Amino acid sequence: MTDRGEQGADERGERGEDERGERLATALRARLGGIGYGGDYNPEQWPEDVWADDVRLMTEAGVNLVSLGIFAWARVQPDPETFDWGWLDRVMDLLADGGVAVCLATMTASPPPWLARLHPETLPVRPDGTVLWPGARQHFTPSSQVYRDHATRLVERLATRYAGHPALAAWHVGNEYGCHVSGSYGDVDAVAFRDWLRRRYRTIDALNEAWSTTFWSQRYAAWDEINPPRQTPTFPNPAQRIDFRRFSSDALLECFLAEKEVLRRVTPDVPITTNFVPLRDTLDLHAWARHEDVVSYDSYPDPADPGAHVDAAFGFDLMRSLKDGAPWLLLEQAPAAVNWRRVNRPKAPGQMRLWSWLAVGHGADAVMFFQWRASRGGAEKYHSAMVPHAGTGTRTFREVRELGRELAAVPEIAGTRVRAPVALVLDWPSWWGLEQDGHPSGLLRQREANLAHYAPLFGAGVACDVVRPSADLSGYRLVVVPNLYMITESDAANLTGFVRAGGRLVVSFFSGVVDDRDRVHPGGAPGPLADVLGLRVAEFWPLAKGEHVDVEEAEPGWFDGGAARGSLWSEEVRLDEASPLATFASGVLAGRPAATRNRFGGGAAYYLATRPDPAAMNSVLRRVCREAGAAPDLPNLPEGAEAAVRHAEDGTRFVIVLNHDDDGPVTVPLPPGGVDPRDGTDVVAPYRLGARGVLVVRYPPSPTGSRHGGPA
Numbered sequence: 001m002t003d004r005g006e007q008g009a010d011e012r013g014e015r016g017e018d019e020r021g022e023r024l025a026t027a028l029r030a031r032l033g034g035i036g037y038g039g040d041y042n043p044e045q046w047p048e049d050v051w052a053d054d055v056r057l058m059t060e061a062g063v064n065l066v067s068l069g070i071f072a073w074a075r076v077q078p079d080p081e082t083f084d085w086g087w088l089d090r091v092m093d094l095l096a097d098g099g100v101a102v103c104l105a106t107m108t109a110s111p112p113p114w115l116a117r118l119h120p121e122t123l124p125v126r127p128d129g130t131v132l133w134p135g136a137r138q139h140f141t142p143s144s145q146v147y148r149d150h151a152t153r154l155v156e157r158l159a160t161r162y163a164g165h166p167a168l169a170a171w172h173v174g175n176e177y178g179c180h181v182s183g184s185y186g187d188v189d190a191v192a193f194r195d196w197l198r199r200r201y202r203t204i205d206a207l208n209e210a211w212s213t214t215f216w217s218q219r220y221a222a223w224d225e226i227n228p229p230r231q232t233p234t235f236p237n238p239a240q241r242i243d244f245r246r247f248s249s250d251a252l253l254e255c256f257l258a259e260k261e262v263l264r265r266v267t268p269d270v271p272i273t274t275n276f277v278p279l280r281d282t283l284d285l286h287a288w289a290r291h292e293d294v295v296s297y298d299s300y301p302d303p304a305d306p307g308a309h310v311d312a313a314f315g316f317d318l319m320r321s322l323k324d325g326a327p328w329l330l331l332e333q334a335p336a337a338v339n340w341r342r343v344n345r346p347k348a349p350g351q352m353r354l355w356s357w358l359a360v361g362h363g364a365d366a367v368m369f370f371q372w373r374a375s376r377g378g379a380e381k382y383h384s385a386m387v388p389h390a391g392t393g394t395r396t397f398r399e400v401r402e403l404g405r406e407l408a409a410v411p412e413i414a415g416t417r418v419r420a421p422v423a424l425v426l427d428w429p430s431w432w433g434l435e436q437d438g439h440p441s442g443l444l445r446q447r448e449a450n451l452a453h454y455a456p457l458f459g460a461g462v463a464c465d466v467v468r469p470s471a472d473l474s475g476y477r478l479v480v481v482p483n484l485y486m487i488t489e490s491d492a493a494n495l496t497g498f499v500r501a502g503g504r505l506v507v508s509f510f511s512g513v514v515d516d517r518d519r520v521h522p523g524g525a526p527g528p529l530a531d532v533l534g535l536r537v538a539e540f541w542p543l544a545k546g547e548h549v550d551v552e553e554a555e556p557g558w559f560d561g562g563a564a565r566g567s568l569w570s571e572e573v574r575l576d577e578a579s580p581l582a583t584f585a586s587g588v589l590a591g592r593p594a595a596t597r598n599r600f601g602g603g604a605a606y607y608l609a610t611r612p613d614p615a616a617m618n619s620v621l622r623r624v625c626r627e628a629g630a631a632p633d634l635p636n637l638p639e640g641a642e643a644a645v646r647h648a649e650d651g652t653r654f655v656i657v658l659n660h661d662d663d664g665p666v667t668v669p670l671p672p673g674g675v676d677p678r679d680g681t682d683v684v685a686p687y688r689l690g691a692r693g694v695l696v697v698r699y700p701p702s703p704t705g706s707r708h709g710g711p712a
Contacts, residue, residue, distance in 0.1 A: 017290075017291075018290070020293070021271070021292070021293035021294070021323075022293075022326065024269065024270070024271035024272075024293045024294075025271055025293055025294040025326065025327070026415070027269070027271070028169060028170055028271050028294065029327075029365060029414045029415050031101060031169050032064050032065060032101060032169070032366075032414070033064070033411055034064075034407070034408060034410070034411025034412075034413075034414050035360065035364075035365055035366060035367060035407045035408075035410070035411065035413060035414050036064060036065040036101075036329060036365060036366030036367070036368065037062055037063055037064055037065065037366070037367055037368065037403075037404050037407050037408070038058070038063040038064060038065040038066045038067075038100070038368050038369075038372070039063075039066060039067070039332075039368045039369035039370060039371050039372045039385075039386050040066070040067045040070060040332065040368075040369070040370045040371040040372060041054070041066040041067065041068050041091075041095075041371070041372045041373075042070070042071065042072075042371060042372070042373070042375070043068075043087075043091050044069075044072050044075045044087065045373075045375055045376070045378075046373065048087070048090070050373075051090070051091060051094055052094065054372065054373065054387075055094050055095060055097075055098035055100065056098075057387060057392065058098060058100055058372070059098055059099070059100075060401060061386065061397070061400050061401045061404045062401065062403075062404025062405050062407065062408045063100055063372075063386075063404060064099070064100060064101060064408075065100065065101045065102075065103060065169065065366065065368065066095065066100055066101075066102060066103065066372065067102075067103045067105060067172050067331060067368065068091065068092075068095070068102045068103070068104050068105060069088065069104060069105045069107050070105040070107065070109060070172065070175045071107070071109065071110050071137065071175075072088070072105070072107045073107040073108065073110060073111060073112050073154065074110075074112035074113070075087070076088065076107060076154070076158075077112060077154060078112070078114075079114055080114060080118070080150075083157060085161055092104075092162065092165055092167045092168075093167075095167045096165070096166040096167035100167070101167060101168075101169035101170075102165075102167040102168055102169055102170075103169060103170040103171070103172045103273070103331075104158070104162060104167075104168055104170070104171060104172060105171075105172040105173075105174075105175065106151070106154070106155045106158060106171065106172065106173050106174060106259050106263075107154060107158070108151040108154065108155070108173075108174050108255075108259065109137060109138060109174045109175035109176065110137040110138065110139070110175075111134075111139065111140050111147065111150070111151075113134045115140075115146075115147070115150060116133065116134045116139065119144075119146045119147075121144060121146065121186075121187075121188055122140050122141060122144040122146050122147040123139055123140065123141065123186075124138075124139065124140060124141045124181045124184035124186070125141070125184050125185050125186030125189070126185060127185045127228070127229065127230045127231050128230070128231045129185075129230070129231070131186075132181065136180070136379070137180065138176075138179065138180045138181045139181075140181075141181075141184035141186060141188055141189055142184070142248075142251040142252045142254065142255045143184060143188050143189045143191075143192035143193075143251050144188050147255075148254075148255060148258050151255065151258070151259060152258050152259060152262055155259045155262045155263065156262050156266070159171075159262055159263050159266035159267055160266055163266055163267045163270075168267070168270060169270070169271075170270060170271045170272070170273060170294075171263050171267070171270055171271070171272045171273070172273060172274065172275070172296075172331075173256050173259045173260060173263070173272060173273070173274040174255065174256060174259070174274050175274070175275060176275055176276075176277045176298065177252045177255075177256065177274060177276075177277075177282075177283060178248075178249070178252055178277065178282035178283045179277045179282070182248055182249075182252075182282035182283070183228075183244065183245070183248035184228075184248075185227075185228040185229075185230050189228055189251075190226075190227045190228055192247075192251060193226070193227075193228055193244065193247050194223045194224070194226055196247045196250065196251075197223070197226065197243065197247075198223060200243070204220055204221070204222065204223060207220065207226075208220060210239060210243075210517040210519075211237055211239040211240055211243075211517070212237075212239060212517075212518075212519060213237070215237075218237060228244055229241045229244050235437045235438050238433070238436050238437075238438065238518045239517050239518045239519075241432070241436060242429060242432050242433055242436075242518055245281075245428075245429070245432045246284070246429065249282070249283045249284045249287065249288075249428070250287070252283065253283075253287065253288055253291070256274055256288070256291065257291060260272050260291065271293035271294055272292065272293050273292050273293060273294050273295070273296040273329065273331075274292065274296065275296040275297060275298050275331040275332060276288075276295070276296065276297050276298065276319070277298055278297075278298060278299055278300050278315060279311075279314070279315045279318060279447070280447075281428065281431050281432060281435070281446065283428070284428040284429070285318070285322055285428070286322065286427075286428065286468045287428075289322035289323055290323070292323075294323075294326070294327075294328065294329055294365075295319050295320075295322050295323055295326070295328040295329070296319075296328065296329040296330075296331040297315065297316070297319045297328060297329070297330055297331060297332075298330075298331060298332035298333070298370070299312050299315060299316070299330060299332070299333050299355075299359065300332075300333065300334055300338055301355065302341065302345075303337075303345045303346065303347045303348060303351060304343070304345045306662075307451075307455070309354075309355060309358060309660050310451065310454070310455050310458050311451060312355060312358060312359075313358060313362055313454075313458055314450060314451060314454045314458075314466070316328075316330075316358070316359055316362035316363065316364065317362055317363075317420075317454075317463075317464055317465060317466050318426065318466040319363070319364075320362060320363035320418060320465070321423075321465040321466045321467055325363070325417050325418065325419075325420075325465070326417075327363050327364065327365035327414070327415060327416075327417065328363055328364055328365065329364065329365060329366035329368070330356075330359045330364045330366055330367050330368060331366065331368050332368060332369065332370040333352075333355070333356070333359075333367075333368070333369055333370070334347070334352075334369065334370065334383065334384050335347070335352055335369050335384045335385060335386055335388075335396050335399070335400060336352065336384035336388070336396050337382070337383070337384045338383055338384070339379070339380050339381070339382040339383040340383075344382070346384065348662065348692070349395065349399070349692070350399075350691070350692035350693075351692055352396075352399055352400075352403070353399060353402070353403050353406075353692070353694060354658055354659075354660070354692045354693075354694060356403055356407075357656055357658060357694045357696075358642075358644075358658060360407075360413065360646075360656060361418075361642075361644030361646070361656035361658065362418065362644055363417070363418050363646070365414045365415065367403070367407060369385070369386050369400075370383065370385075371383070371385050371386070372385060372386050372387060373385055373386070373387040374387065374388050374389045376389075384396060386400045406678055409677065409678040409679070410654075410677050410678060410696060412648070412652075412654075412677065412698075413646060413654050413677075413696075415648075416646035416647055416648045416652075416654060417646060417647055418463055418644065418645065418646055418647070419463065419645070419647055420463035420464050420465040420476070421462065421463065421476060421477045421478065421628075421629070421630040421631070422457055422462055422463065422464045422465070422476060422477065422478045422479070422480065422625070422628075422630050423464065423465045423466070423467045423471070423473060423476045423478075423479050423480070424450065424453060424454055424457075424464055424465070424466050424467070424479075424480045424481075424482065425466075425467060425468070425469050425479060425480065425481045425482075425484055425495075426446075426450060426466050426467070426468070427468055427469050427484060427486065427487075427491075429486055429516060430446075430484050430485050430486035430487070431446040433485050433486045433514060433518050434446055434483060434485040434486070434510070436518075440510075440540040440542045441540075441542035441543075441568070441569065443542070443545060443568055444483060444510060444568065444569070446482075446483065449482035449483040449508065450482055452482065452611060452614075452617060453480050453482040453506075453508070453617070453621070454480075455614070455617075456614075456617050456618040456620075456621040456622065457480070457621060457625070458642070459618060460618075460621070460622050460625060460632055461632030461633055461634060461635070461637055461642065461643055462625055462630050462631070462632050462633075463633060463644070463645070464480075469481075469484065469487065469488075469491035469494060469495065470490065470491050470494055471494075473494065473495070473497075473498040473503065474498070474501070476498075476503065477503065477504065477628040477629050477630040478503065478504045478505075478506070478624060478625060478628040478630045479495065479498055479503060479504070479505050479506070480506045480621070481495070481505065481506065481507040481508065481511060482508050483508050483509065483510050483511055484507070484511040484512065485510055485511065485513050485514060486513070486514050486515070486516060486518065487511070487512050487514075487515070487527060487528065487529065488515060488516050488528075489515075489528050492512065492527070492528030492529050492532075493528070495529065495532065496528075496529070496531065496532040496600075498603070499532050499600050499601055499602075499603040499604065499605050500532075500600060500601030500602065500603065501601065501602060501603065502601070502602035502603045503603045503628070504603055504604055504605075504606070504624055504627060504628035504630075505532065505603070505604070505605040505606065506605075506606045506607075506608070506620075506621070506624055507526065507529060507533060507605065507606070507607050507608070508607075508608045508611070509537075509569045509571055509607075509608060509609050509610065509611075510525065510540070510569065510571075511525070511526055511529065512525050512526030512527035512528060512529040512530070513525045513526075513527065514527075515527075523536065524536065524537055524538075525537040525571075526607075530576070531600075532598065532600050532605045533578060533596070533598055533605050533607045534575065534576050534577035534578030534596070534598030534600065534605070535573050535574060535575050535576055535577075535578045535593075535596055535598070535607060536573070536574045536576065537571050537572065537573055537574075537609075538571075538572040538573070538574050539571065539572040540569075540571045541569075541570045541571055541572065541587075541588065541589060542568070542569050542570070543566070543567060543568055543569060543570060543610075547567070548565045548566065548567050549565065549566045549567075549570050549584055549585075549586055549587045549589070549594075549610060550563065550564075550565060550566075550584070550585035550586040550587075551563065551564045551565065551566050551582050551583070551584060551585060551594045551595070551610065551612065551616070552564075552582060552583060552585040553581070553582055554580040554581055554582055554583050554593075555579075555580075555581045555582075557623070558581045558582055558595065558619070558620065558623065559582065559612075559616050559619050559620070560615070560616075560619040561615070561616075561619075563585070564582070564612045564613055564615070564616030564619075565612075565613045565616070566584075566594065566610030566611055566612055566613070567610070567611050567613070568610070568611045569609070569610050569611060570584060570587065570589050570594070570609060570610045571589075571609050571610075572589060572592055573592060573593045573594075573596065573607070573609050575593060575596065577598050577600075578593075578596040578597060578598035578605075578607065579596060579597055579598070580593040580594075580595070580596055581595040581596060581597050581606070582594045582595040584610075593609060594608075594609050594610055595607065595608050595609065595612075595620070596609075604627070606620075606624060608620070633645040633655070634655060634657070634669075634670070636669050637657075637666075637668065637669075638666040638667060638668070639661075639666075640659060640660050640661030640666055641657065641658065641659050641660070641661070641666045641668055641689070642657070642658045642660060643655055643656070643657045643658075643668075644656045644658075650701055651700075651701025651702065652698060652699065652700060652701055653698070653699045654677070654696060654697070654698055654699075655670075655674070655695075655696070655697040655698075655699065656694070656695070656696055656697075657670075657687075657689060657694070657695040657696075657697070658693075658694055658695075659689045659690065659691060659692060659693040659694075660692075661691055661692075662691055662692065663691060664690075664691050665688050665689060665690045665691060665693070666688075666689055667686045667687070667688055667689075668685070668686060668687045668688075668689050668695065669685055669686050670683060670685035670686070670687055670697065671685070671699070672685065673699060673700065674697035674698065674699050675697070675698050676695070676696055676697060676698070677696060677698045678696055683695070683697045
């Protein structure tokens with residue numbers, strides 16, 4: 001058990017590190033003079049006579065920041081005892097002379113082949129025992145102390161050499177942790193996993209209790225009997241699998257922290273980041289983000305998907321929320337096509353600009369790409385770049401150059417913040433638990449649940465943060481909880497307290513089912529949320545793929561059309577204090593509650609026992625938003641249009657209006673008094689915004705109590 005004095009010291013240390021991170025992020029914004037713009041730069045792939053031309057073109061394109069050296073370990077350290085820094089010295093000097101800042105990578109994401117030759121125990125292993133060899137990237141197990149020693153040795157040399165270099169603006173640790181290898185199952189990992197379990201449970205009896213090992217005669221007598229959840233005859237122990245996911249996220253985080261310790265010691269005034277991959281279940285980002293000075297993200301929405309911008313916006317809102325609303329960096333996106341989908345469609349004309357501004361509207365202070373110059377060889381040679389194979393006389397480079405000029409015209413947006421009246425709850429351990437085997441339905445997917453609840457808010461223009469269940473909820477009017485399968489008593493108390501204090505809470509089915517050890521709560525679902533929801537779930541009735549159930553209103557106006565269809569799930573709900581808002585109208589549950597409301601304390605909690613169709617979900621969430629007083633930033637927008645607002649400390653607001661409609665222009669109603677900061681012209685409403693168009697409007701601070709001067 002942690003001593004209170006030690007706990008207080010830890011909390012003070014975290015606050016101090018948070019304050020340092022905020023100061024360093026502010027210094028980075030000042031260094032860039034506005035929004036960061038650029039991309040991954042890999043000069044080691046090109047002859048030296050190309051480098052000067054690269055810097056010239058960067059100046060032409062408005063580039064002020066590049067990520068450098070991400071996959072340069074083998075180039076810098078061709079063998080264990082040799083370091084070749086000369087070429088990197090010349091590149092750093094060229095960039096500094098050209099006015100381009102560098103986010104310098106620690107190069108540790110892809111070890112050189114000599115490390116695997118000398119130390120094959122550093123290689124990752126799959127659950128079936130397959131060893132993953134060099135020839136791609138991320139061919140290391142994070143549990144290997146040999147790998148960590150070589151990585152930190154490299155970082156020490158790198159940081160010492162470039163500390164104080166005029167180009168150095170930030171550190172880029174590793175790259176896309178967990179993208180290809182989120183967990184390793186070898187003997188090295190088994191030892192590390194056991195050590196992690198000892199720290200977590202202290203005794204083998206406590207572990208047996210947490211893992212329910214009396215089931216199937218799995219009870220352990222000694223720590224050395226425990227292995228990672230390798231290939232098994234049938235369903236592996238679910239609590240063991242969730243703990244292994246926790247351990248794997250922590251093991252990668254320990255690699256990050258080992259490098260961060262070196263960088264902080266050698267260059268204490270240089271901000272540190274690492275880029276998170278497009279949203280997935282690999283890392284517990286809530287646990288990671290507090291260790292970064294500024295959050296960074298890679299975003300690759302599919303141009304062929306008409307709803308891809310909504311998925312991208314959800315990821316952007318999560319990145320903003322990871323550090324309590326602080327601006328974040330879009331460190332990678334594609335200028336046109338990627339190389340890794342079955343069919344790799346390029347972005348349509350204007351789409352790259354549109355989605356770049358989408359990121360800015362949702363809190364990004366940098367817009368960057370993979371990569372600067374397209375590779376001639378290697379696995380990503382068909383991935384688009386800011387400078388394509390066809391050169392600068394292309395649509396892609398023209399759009400890159402024009403976007404750079406446009407972003408450079410609005411430096412005052414950097415550092416401003418988004419204000420959201422709604423929060424959506426996302427928890428990684430619950431995600432890991434939700435999608436395991438042996439459940440009532442194998443069709444439930446956390447990403448789909450997130451988007452089913454987020455898309456109506458996005459469509460309504462209501463800004464939304466994405467938070468952990470233990471977050472401070474006091475600043476929100478509405479909290480939305482999609483399928484929070486796993487919940488602790490303390491997190492349930494947090495949600496309950498939010499409602500008691502006057503908030504509105506929406507919870508969907510299969511929530512509150514188990515505790516953090518994947519053990520069913522006594523009494524069944526919704527477990528510790530039963531009081532605030534005012535109900536109990538008697539039995540799950542999941543629906544087959546393509547199967548639907550009819551739902552009808554019990555309270556007029558709940559669905560705009562009076563009826564709806566549910567998919568994925570249904571369940572027998574028994575009411576305590578809650579009242580039915582809708583009932584099942586078909587199937588074995590006909591006449592039983594399908595949606596409920598429970599007035600609790602000063603607020604209200606709503607429960608959905610099925611997944612309403614999109615139109616019905618829109619109706620439900622818009623109605624609850626109205627009841628909660630969660631208003632859109634800019635009301636009465638036409639379909640396909642979006643308005644995001646960033647707020648400066650002095651009350652100035654920047655409204656970024658985007659037309660996601662590919663087919664034609666939309667007419668946007670706007671408050672008077674706005675100016676386009678890109679050219680200083682007055683914006684006259686109504687404004688006609690073309691397909692994939694972008695409008696930026698600056699509104700001055702409103703007089704106290706005034707209803708004029710732009711969105712509040």
